[in-house]
Amino acid sequence: MALRDGPAAQWRMTAVTTRDCARQSDALTALREGRFDALTPDAVAAAEAHLNHCAACADKLGAARPVSASDPLVQAPRQPAAAQWRRAWAVIADRSPSVSSIWRAGRAGILRSAWTPLAAAAACVMMVVSWRFAAPPVESGLWSLAAAGDVRVLEMDVGEGVTAMVGDGPTVVWILEPEMDAPS
Amino acid sequence: MTAPNVDPSEDVLIARAVHGDADARRELFERFREAAYAAALRVTGRPEDALDVVQDAFIKAFESLAGFARGASFKTWLLRIVTNRALDLLRAAKVRRAASLDQRNDGQDRDGLPDPPARGDEYETPGAGLERMELGERLARAVASLPPEQRAVFALYADGELTYADIAKIVGIPIGTVMSRLFHARRRLTEMLGDLAPTMRRKD
Incomplete structure (x- = not known):
């Protein structure tokens, strides 16, 4: 339900609340029990509006079967002959x-x-x-290399006079075991 | 996963029917033909049209059975085809009536009710008509005078085995709208048949 708020015409949507469900409870029960004659057109219109916004109440009523077997307006039609x-x-x-x-x-x-x-x-x-596309490990003689598919650099220690910034162009990030030296 | 109201043997029948098993198709026809006919008759209002609708619906169902979701209710699916076909027939009849200069007065008065029988017909006087016409026939005529969208919902409601969610799914409307159309359909029927109130007792 949308409500107008002030001269600025700000609209805000309100969610269906459990109070709405409680307010519609009698009408929904009457519908579920097939007591249509107990309801007024306005009550049915309000119930319809609620059901079309409240999934929980719609699901509950949806699972019910009509009690049409006892409805005097329902008569089994004559079926065709054999x-x-x-x-x-x-x-x-x-x-x-x-x-x-x-x-x-x-x-x-x-x-x-x-x-x-x-x-x-x-x-x-x-x-x-x-x-x-999964590249096999490359044996280089010194160590095995495998292309990483996804690398996230969390921190980078660089030597004096070297920037940690990565510019344009191809960038190679060497990830080394602690005991290895970087290739020259 | 099979829907709770679906007979497990129905899936077996459908699987056989998809591959052209005539006995399986015949079994499906015999299980669901009466429900299909009742719904079609309530929507079309004419027995000959209702039978045509049932025939067309089963032919269409067997044509497209390969696309039917296993575990769902065949009856719900079939009644959707029946309802759509019946409403198509009504629309086509309405277009034919509108196009025909000779049939500008299509026998319905401003209230949407059929004209009273003309003199010289079987029912010469209202009193004689009431005596001769059974409640069922009066009801059928009253239902046939409802707007199509109310007629479809009432026809499915009268089936008695569908849930309101099934009805909403078949007609393609929200559950709230199902209840509203049903309420107005019943209200209109009660107004039209008010003179039969002592005859219309709640069935126990």
């Missing part, structure tokens, strides 16, 4: 494809059906790429 059903089935059997195709399932159906193989293919591609 012969009509047989004819309907003959039409359905004749016109349905022999095998359902995902291409007729619409975009959502295609994505749902293709999700697992697509995810598996993507995982294979990532494994191949990371294997191809």
Whole structure:
């Protein structure tokens, strides 16, 4: 619910509060129990507004089943005769494809059906790429070198007269074991 | 994961039906045809249209069954197809009526109610009409005069096995709007059928 605040027309949004839920409790209970006749149009409008903003109350009411079996406005319609059903089935059997195709399932159906193989293919591609670009250790005679994929320099001690600033251009950072000397 | 109201054997049937198993498809048809017909009839208001809708809905369902999410409710999914198809039929009929110069008066008065029967028809007088017409037929005609969006929600409410969340999902509206449309649909029906109040007792 948005409220206007002062002549500056500042809008602020208020979250649904538990007080709102408590205020709507009677109306929501009546709806859940199918007691529609106990409610007024204004009460239903207020309940509708609350339900469309409160996920908790919407979920609770959503899980309920209508009590339409005892509603006098609900009468089971007369169903078609057996012969009509047989004819309907003959039409359905004749016109349905022999095998359902995902291409007729619409975009959502295609994505749902293709999700697992697509995810598996993507995982294979990532494994191949990371294997191809992970440089093997280089044996230099003095020590093994491997290109680091991600380096964060937390602190750097530099010698006198040398700046710790890194300028433009290629930069090589040597990360040495304490007992090793830097190459010249 | 299977939805709580889904019979585990339904998944097996669907898996077989996807691959064209005729017995599995027949079983699905026989399990859900009555619910599909009842919903279609309440929305379209005409038995012949309702049967056409059921046929079209099952054909469409079997065509796109491969995209159906396993574990979800087939009935909810099917009724979505049925409801959409029935509403499409209503819209098409409305367009045809609007386009037809001979049918400018489509038999509905300003209140949206069907015209009273003309003299010489089976129901010559209101009294005779009430005696002859069963409550079910009066109800069916009253439901058929509701606006389409209320009709669809009422038809699914009348099914009795769907949750309100299912209904919201099928029609594609929030739950609050489901309740509002249902309230107004029932209110309108009660107003139209008020003279039958002594006949309409709550069923126990």
